[in-house]
Amino acid sequence: MMAGNELYVGTAIGLIVIGFVAVLTRRNLLKIVLGFSIADTGVNLLIVSLGWLPGRTAPIVDDPSMFSDRAALAVNAARVVDPVPQALVLTAIVIGVGVTALMLAYVIRLYAVGGTLDVRQFGRLKW
C-alpha cells in the first residue's frame, strides 16, 4: 500500500499542466476547449484525492450494524473517506460541463462568423 497519494496528486498536476499547455499553445479553438476540459479533470482528480484516506471506503453506510447506536456511528466515521471533496467535485464537474458547453457554443458561432478555428484570427480588438 502506498503511504500517500503522490500518484494521484502528481497525475492531477500533470493533467492540469497538460491542459494548460494545450490552452496556451494550440491554435485550434476546439483543442483549446479540450485543454480546459483536461485541466478541469486534473483539478477534479486533485480534489477527490484530497479527501482520500488510505484504507478507507466510500462514505456510504450500507451495513445495518453501523446504524445501531452512536458508538457504532463513531466507528463508522473512522471507516470512511472524507465525503466533502466528493460533494465538491460533483459540483465542480457540473460547472465544468456547463462552461465547456458554452465554450463550444461560442466556437460554433466563431467558426460561423470567422470561417476558421484558428484562435489567432480572433484578435482584432486590441490595444
Add this chain to the structure above:
Amino acid sequence: MKQIVAVVALATLAILLWQLAPIAMPSGLGVVAQHYAEHGVQDNRGANLVTSVVVNYRGFDTLGEVTVLFLSVSGAAFVLRRRTGLEVHEPRRASEIVRTGARLLFAPIVLFGTYIFVHGHLTPGGGFQGGAVVASGVLLLLLANKDHPLPHGFLSWTESLSGLGFVAAGLAGLWAGGSFLANRGILPLGTWNQLFSAGVIPVIYTFVGLKVGSELATLLDVMMHAADEEVHQ
C-alpha cells in the same frame, strides 16, 4: 517564442503546484467532515453521506449547481440564437438497425437513469448522474437520427417545473423547518436504507435528475441544430 515562454512558465507552475503535494497527503477527517461522518446518518437518515452533504448540508451549493447547468444551457441556446454562416451538414443516414436499436435502448437507458437518481440517497449516484444517463439516451437517439423529433414542450415544462420544484422544496424547508432547504418537518425522515427515507432528499434529487436530464437533452438538441434555419424557441 511565445510558445517557449508558455512551456517554461507552465513547467515552473508545475513545480509550484508540486510543492503543495505535502499538504495533499492524507491527514484524517477535518472538523466538518468528522461531524458528517459521525452524525450524517442520524441527521438525514440517508445511507449515502455524499448525498446528504450534496442535498442537505450543502444543498444551497447544489441549487447553484443546477442553476449553473440551467444557465449554461440557456447561454448556449442564446449564443446559438443566430443561425447564419453555417453550412447545414447532412450526415449519412444511419442504418435501420442502428435507428431501431437506438429507439429500443432509449427506454431502458431512461429507466436506468431514473433508478440512479431515485436511489441517490442510498447508493452511489444521484440527480446529476442519473440525469446525465437519461440525457445520454437522448444523445443516442439524436446520433442515430439527427432529426429525431423531440418533445420540446415536454422538455421545457419538465425543465421549468423540476427547477421550480427544487426551489419549492427549499421554501418548504424554510416554512416548516426554519431554514431554506432544511430537511425537517416536511416529510418524515423514515427508516435508514429504505427508498422512502431521508425526508426531502430523494424528492429534491428526483427534481434534479429530471432537470439535468431534460436540460442536457435540450443542450444536445440545440447544438445538433445550430445550423438549422428554423428557430427553436
Add this chain to the structure above:
Amino acid sequence: MVNPILLIAVSLGVAFLLPVVDRLGRGVSRTVHLLTLAFGMLVSFRWLAALAAGAQPARIITGGWPPPLGINLFFGPLEAALAALAFTTALVAALYLAHHEQVPTVKSLVIQLVLVVGAVGLIMTRDLFNTFVFLEITGIGTYAILSFGRERESLESGFKYMALGSVASIFILLGVAFLYKLTGTLNLDDMAGRLPAVAVAGVGTVLLLLLVGLMAELKLFPLNGPAIDIYDGGEPGVMALLVGTTVNAVLFTFFKVLSLYRGDAWALAVSTVGMVTFVVANLLAIRQTRVRRMLGYSSSAQLGLLVFLLPFVRGEVVLMSAMALLLLNHTLAKAGLLWLAGLHGGERLEDWRGAFPDSVALRVSLGALILAMVGMPPFPGFWGKWQALVGLARSDAWPWIVPLLVGSLLELVYYFGWYRHILEPAGEGSRGAGRAAFAEVAGILLFAGTALALGVRMTAGIWGGPASPALLLGLVGLVLLLVRAIPVKAGAAVSLAATAWILVRMFLSGGGCPLWNVQGFFVVVTLGGALVISLAGLGLPVERRSFWGLFLILVGSILGLITSPSLLGFFVGWELMTWSSYLLVSQGRKGTRPGFLYMLFSGAAGFLILGGLMVAEGAGVDAIGGLVQLGGGAALAAWTLVAAGFAVKVASLGVHIWAPDAYAESPDLFTPFLSGVISKIPIFGLAVVAARIAAPSLHTVAGALEPVHVLAWVGGLTAFGMTLLAVFQEDAKRLLAYSSVGQVGYIVAALAIMSPLGWTAGLWHVVNHLLFKGLLFLAVAGVVYRTGTRRFADMGGLITRMPVSFVSVLIGIIALSGVPPLSGFAGKWLLYEALMERGWLLLTAALMFASVIAFLYCFRLIHSIFLGQLKPEHRELREAPPALLAAQVLLMAGIMVLSVWPQALLDPLQRLVGATFGAAGLELEGALTLTTSFGYFNAVAIMTLVAVLFVVLLAFLLFAGPRSKKIRQLDIVYAAEVPPPPEELHYAWAFFKPYERAFAPILRSAATAFWKGVGEVTGALGEAGRRIYTGDAQTYMLYAMLFILVLAGLGLAG
C-alpha cells in the same frame, strides 16, 4: 421583514419558470422579469432602510444546519446596499436592453435574471465553496450575455474573457480545495479563524492561487486585457448591467476573502496591484480614440483603485464609507455613460461632437456622469476619494497619495479629452437622442439624477444646509440649466437679482462691514464681479443657453469655497469652481481646446492643493482656522504644495501656457469674470490657507530659503514676463489676457511680502484689477460684438462710433498703468513701498520696469482700436448695447470712487490687515491723506493737479495747435505693385516689431515647448504601453500564468 434568502429563491424560481411563461407571449415574460427585479429591489431597499434605522442584520442558515456544517449567508447594510444596487441596475438595464435586442429570445431574460441572482448570492454568502459556485454563475451568465451585441466583435471579446475566466476559476478552485484540506472547513469566518493556526509550508502558495484567481476575475493589471476588449466589442447596455451587478459582487467577494490574508505582505501585494492597475490603466487610456474602449480602461482603473483601498478598509485605515461612495459613484457613472454610449452610438471620440443637441436632460446627464467619473464634486466619488485620502494621510500609508493623485490626473486627461468633443457646438454630424424610448433613457436619468441628488445633499451638509447662499445659487443655476423653457435673457436677470440680493443682504445684515475680514472681502469682490457681468449680460447675448445656469453654479461654488470654515468645504468649492468655469470657457466659439488645457492645468493645481491639504489632514487639522497649528516639516510641505497649486492656477510664469488661450477664447461675457474674479480665488487661497500655514512656523523651518521670497519672485517674474508678452499681441483679448496674468503676478508678489503694507497693496490691487480689467474686457467685448473681430488690424478709428467704449478703455488703461490720478497709482505706490520696506530691492526694480513696459501695451489698446482711420465697413457701427455700457459705467464709477476717496477701501482693509497681522500698515490722516513710513499722498490733491494740467494741455492743443486734415483710408494708390495682404497695411500691424526682435531670445517660449514635451512623452508612454494588450486570447492567459509566478517569486508563495 422578508427573509433575504427569498431574493435568491424567488428570482431563481422565476428564472426557471420564464421559458414556460414565455409561451404566453414575450410581453408576459418581460413583465414577469421586470416584476421580479422590482420585487428584489423593493425588498433590498426596505432592508437597507431598516438596517440604517438600527435593525439587526439577517444571519441566514441553509439546510437547517448552523455554520460551519451548513452554508450560511449574511445580510447586513453593505450587502443590502449592494443588492439594492444590483437589482436597480438590472431593472433599468432590462428596460434598455429590450430595445436593443437584435434576435429577441427569452433566453436573454433568463440570463439577465440569473446574473442578478448570482451577484446577490455572491454578495450574501459566507461560504468559500459557495462563493466559487456563485462566481461561476456570474461568470457563465456574463459569458453568455456578452454575445448580445454585434456578433463578430462580441464573440471575439467574449471568448477571450471566457478563456481567462476559466483559467481564473481553475486557480480559485485549486485554492479553495487546498484551503479546505488545510482547515477542514469551508465556512469563511471559521476558516479565517483556523488558518493562522495552520503552520504548514505551502499555505502561501495556496492563498496565492486563490488571490490570483480572484484578481483575474477582477481584471486587475496585467490581467485586464479581455475586460477591456469586452467594452470594445460588447453591447454597452450589457456592460452597464455587469458594472452594476457582477463587478461589484466580485469586488465585495474579494473583500470578504481578504479576511483569510493575514499579514502586511499580502496587504501590500493587493494594494500595489490595485494601485498599479489604477495608474497604468489610466495612463494607457489617454491615447484611446474609441470611446467604449476608453471606458473599459477607465473601469479597470476604477476597480484598481477600489482594490487598492480594500486592505486599508480592512485595516480600518480608510473608512468603509469611502469605499462605498467610490463604488456607488463608479456604478452610477459608468453604467450611465455606457447607456449613453449605446444610445449615441458614436465609436470614436470625434463622433461625439456636439452630442445630443436635442435633449437637455441627456446632455446634462452626460456632463454630470463624466464629472462624477473623474471624482469631481458634488458627486459621491469626490467624497469617497476625500475620505480615502484623509484615511491614508493619517496613517503610515500616506506615500500612496502621490500615485493616487497622479492616476487621477491622468484620468482627467482622457475624460476631458472626450468631453471636449461633446462640448463642441452641434453641427452637421452631431447625433441626437432622436426617438429614444423613455425606457431606454430611464436608467441614464435615474443614475445621473441619483448621483446629483446625493451630491447636492452632501454639499449641503458641508456648506451649512440648503439655506446657504452658496448652495442656493447653485440650485438656481441647476434649474436654469435644466429648464429649457427659461429664456436666456431671463437667466441674466435672475443672476443679476440673485447676486444683488445677496450683496445687499450682506451689507444690511449688521455685524460690521463685510470687508473687515478676508472672507467678506472676497465675497464682495465675487458678488460685485458677478453683478456687473449679469448686468452686461442683459445687453450682450450669449451663444449657449446653459451659460447662466453654469454661471450661477460657478458663483455659488466660489461663495461656498470662501465661506466654508473647513478644508473639505474649501476644496469642494474649489473643484466645483474648476469644472463650472471649465464649461464656461469651453462655450467660446473656439473654446473647447483652450478649455481642455484650462481643465488640465486647473486639475493639476487642484491635486497639488489637495496634496497640501492632505498634509494638513495628516497632522490632524481639518479646519482652515487650525492651519496655524501646523509646524515643522508638515508646515513647509503643506505650504509648498498649496502655494504651488495656487501658482499654477494664477498661471505663473512657466505654467502660464493655458491662460492666454483660455482668456481669449472664452465667451466675451465670461472673460471679465475669469480675469476679474476667478484669478483672484487663488489669491484668496494664498491669503487664507497658505498664509495661515506660513504665519508662525515657516521662517523658522525653512530658514534662509524663505519660501515666501521664492513665491514673491514667482509673482514678480510672472508680472514681468507676461507684461512683455502682452506687448506683442495682435489680438485685443489675448493682450488683455497676458496683462491679466501679469497683474495677478503683482498681487502674488504683494501678498508674499507677508507684511501689513504688502497685504494692503495686494488686496487693494485685487479690487482695482477687478474694476479696470473688468472694464477693459467689457469694453472690448462690446467692440468685438459690434465688429465681429478681435484683431487690431481689423479695427481702428472707432472713437467716433463708440465713444463711451473709448472712454471706458481710456479710464481702464490709466487705472491699469498705475499713473496718477487714478486708483492704480495708489496700488503701485503701496506695493513699491511694501517691497522696499521688506528690502527686496531687486524685485522692486523688476516690477517697476514691468510697469513701464505695461505702458506700451496700454497704448496699443487705445491707439489700435479707437484712434487712426475708421475702416469703411465700420462706418455704420453702433455703440455697444446699453446694458453693457451700464456695466462699464458702474465699473468706471468704482474706479473714480477709489481714485478720489481711497479711504473707502483702505479703511476696511486696515481693519482686515490689522486683524491678520496685529498691526496696520499705514496711517490714514484725516479723511484724505494717507501716510506710510516712506511718505504720504493725498488723492484729491493729485486729482485736482492732474485735472488742471489736462485741461490746460487740451486747451493748448485745441486752440493753439496745427489744424488736422482728414484723410480716408482708401486714399492709397498702388502704382502697378502687387499690394501686400491688407492687414500688413494697417497702421497698427506688428506695431512693436522692433522690440520683438530685440527681446526674441527671452520670448521664445520654453514653457510651451516643455509642456508640449510632457504631453508627448505621456502620450507616447500610453501608446507604447497599451501594446501589451495584443488582442490574443492565449497571450492574455499567459500573462495570468506569468503573473502568478512573479508574485510567487516575490516571496508570496511558501
